[in-house]
Amino acid sequence: MGKRKPVTVVFHKNGKHLHESTLARHFGKLLKKSGLHKIQIKGTRHTCATLLLTSGVSVVAYVREHLGHASIKTTVDIYGHWIPGSGQKFANILD
Numbered sequence: 001m002g003k004r005k006p007v008t009v010v011f012h013k014n015g016k017h018l019h020e021s022t023l024a025r026h027f028g029k030l031l032k033k034s035g036l037h038k039i040q041i042k043g044t045r046h047t048c049a050t051l052l053l054t055s056g057v058s059v060v061a062y063v064r065e066h067l068g069h070a071s072i073k074t075t076v077d078i079y080g081h082w083i084p085g086s087g088q089k090f091a092n093i094l095d
């Protein structure tokens with residue numbers, strides 16, 4: 001089975017598909033209006049993952065599934081450094 005490609009589907013109020021560049025432009029305007037730092041839409045996925053991991057929710061039961069990763073290894077490889085206490089546990093093992 002091949003790697004799944006994430007799909008984002010967004011529509012205008014009139015039901016027509018919203019092009020990716022249009023979505024990015026509107027997102028940028030919203031960030032600027034809100035006084036937030038400019039990030040790509042994909043950055044919101046990383047922010048969500050980081051907030052979930054630092055909140056203490058189960059990586060296996062929730063974060064992996066929410067992000068759509070087929071394997072927990074993928075989640076930990078990408079976001080493992082944000083799991084609370086993981087750095088200290090690693091340091092203790094090396095000590």
